[in-house]
Amino acid sequence: MSKNSIDPNEKIIEELDINPRIAAAAQRNGYTTSWNILISSCSELQQKTGLSANDVDQLMCAVASYIVKPPLLPLNFPCSIGDTSEVSYVSSGCNAIDNILKGGIPFRGITEITGQSGSGKTQVGLQLALRAQLPKHLGGFDKCVAYICTESQFPAARLQQMVVAFHRKKLIPKKPFTDNLLIHHIPDMDSLADCVQYQLPVLVKKRDVGLLIIDSIAAVFRVEEAGEDSRYKTLQTLGYRLHKLAMTYNVAVLAINQVTSALSAHNFFGIEGDIVPALGLSWANLVTTRLMISKTNKCFRVNKRLNGNLDTREYRIRKIQVISCPWLSKASCNYLVTEDGVEDLQLNNGDIVFAHQ
Known part of the structure; x- marks a missing residue:
């Protein structure tokens, strides 16, 4: 052999x-x-x-x-950053998000989704984890997904709620969703770096993994007691290994990140406001595509028929924006997180109202 x-x-x-x-x-x-x-x-x-x-x-x-066979492409990512003709994408399942990303989460480099707690970062990650498993004729890639949790238990109940919605919409993979979702909890930065270098390459080949999600990248570095120099070196090593994994095996890498307070309203990340992505410039320089999610001050009120009864529901309108990406212009769009998952904001089906503070 x-x-x-x-x-x-x-x-x-x-x-x-x-x-x-x-x-x-x-x-x-x-x-x-x-x-x-x-x-x-x-x-x-x-x-x-x-x-x-x-x-x-x-x-x-x-x-x-x-x-592991050697990579077919040089590791000084990327070879031709402006050429996206050969790049594939994992669709988010939300047309508005896919439109500003020109297709979805790319199989190129590291994509980061950052935002405040409760903004809905994990919701997007869960939906991508399901979408990637769908057959190609349903917009997926028929691939396994590796989901690494670093700070809390995996939201299994929420995932199952979304699985039910996928089945109701006839979005069904060849195998049950849970069979192709590989979940692992890693509590510290050294174990995460080792996992990406040693264990994931074997897992990618053995189980045909097409999407890696780390939720969240900042947690393991924030809780460590090691010095700044050690954290910096491990972060750099992790970023290099993630890029190598993505390029060698054509895996989409999604890193969910936290935010921290900004020193000024106008900062070197190109983000206006009082928050910036965690882990500073050392991590920012490793990220290929940076997206930020936030809640707006408005809700979408819609009437839904549930169990034969008309029920009025309000969903907070979310905003996702492209902060930086070599091949994307800065853009943003609004969307919803409902019981079914991440969805488009369909204005003809409801009304926009101000959120109750």
Whole structure:
């Protein structure tokens, strides 16, 4: 079997280009396949094999090099930033959002969605996680989705509510939505960086992952007690690995980010107001497409017939804007988050009213 089509459960430890001492320690403790090595954390491998941190790093790099074919394109992203003719997109399912993004979330670089708590960032992420699984004739890519949670439990109940709405609209994938949604909780920055370098490349190949969502990118860096220098280096490493993953495997990467207070109303991020995306310029320079979500001061009032009764509902109108992107002009649009998910604002179906403060 070639390296390009290796079985993750095949014993490869004796085939690795690595110090025999390291290979023997791994084999002695049952670490013989690419899968059981790469799904383990560095600290776990150290503890169970007695190897040093440097030895474990060599082991994981050797496994990754053995099973992962080299990228077909240079890593100094992007090769031709203005040419989007060959770029594919994951549709948001909302025409207004797709229009300002020229198709949706691109399979190129890192796309960031930032905004205040409660603005609806995760709602967009969940809808994208469902849309990517749809067959191509329904606007999807028939791909698995990897969803990494870093700060709270995955909103399974909300996802199921949206799944019901998708089924009602006849938007049904080949397999059940939950079968192709791979959820993982990662609490710290080092584990996140290791996951992106070692575990995700194997998972992408094994399960045909087309979309990676990290919710949220800032959480693991804000809670760390490590110094600024350590955080900066890990953030830079993570960004590089995400770009490499996106380019090598044609994976769309969505990073959901938090916001922090701005020092002035006009700041170097090109955003007017009293908030800016978290993680500063060190992260901003790694982001390819930056989007910001906010709530407006208006609601959309609509009459819905539920269980045979006419019910009046009000939904806060949301705004998404393109802050920066090499191939997109600055633009914004309004949309709604309803029980069914992220939807277009259809003015002929209701009335706009001011929100109750």
